[in-house]
Amino acid sequence: MSFVCLVFSLTFWQGYQIRLYESQSSSALYPLVSSDLTSQMNAISSSRVYCFYPGLTAHSKSISGTFPPTEQEIRQLNSRSIEYNDSTAMWARECGQCCPMLWRLTYGLEGVGVYSWGGLEGKKNVTTDRFKEAHLRWRAGDDCLNIHCPYQRRV
Numbered sequence: 001m002s003f004v005c006l007v008f009s010l011t012f013w014q015g016y017q018i019r020l021y022e023s024q025s026s027s028a029l030y031p032l033v034s035s036d037l038t039s040q041m042n043a044i045s046s047s048r049v050y051c052f053y054p055g056l057t058a059h060s061k062s063i064s065g066t067f068p069p070t071e072q073e074i075r076q077l078n079s080r081s082i083e084y085n086d087s088t089a090m091w092a093r094e095c096g097q098c099c100p101m102l103w104r105l106t107y108g109l110e111g112v113g114v115y116s117w118g119g120l121e122g123k124k125n126v127t128t129d130r131f132k133e134a135h136l137r138w139r140a141g142d143d144c145l146n147i148h149c150p151y152q153r154r155v
């Protein structure tokens, strides 16, 4: 099921793209957490920046979301020096909050990187946060192949 509709795409001569998606639901969270890559699970609002996998993003890593990314998306990650893994199988330590098997909740935004940037004039101080108050459960996949991870599916 698709939660998004591509509205606009701008490609630069280096191959970089800016894509604007519109949510097909009442919340922007559904398409955000069902992205093909964890590196796409970032958002900016009028007062905040959100990163749903800050541990991976900080280390320039990305793993597949619910659906595998396209070859073009993988090439774009590589061109930006972002390491792509289709699974966590080759990781040398446990996955932690990044484990694709781990169910996460938007409520409270535990494990989500949030930065209040203050809006265009730097003075915006919004006390309510729709993402933080939403009740949505998601996970990046349905399997973990990392032998170091306690969430690895045992057969």
Ligand SMILES: [Zn+2]
Pocket (backbone or CB within 6 Å): 088, 094, 095, 096, 098, 099, 100, 101, 144, 145, 146, 149, 150, 151, 152
């Ligand atoms: Zn794991």
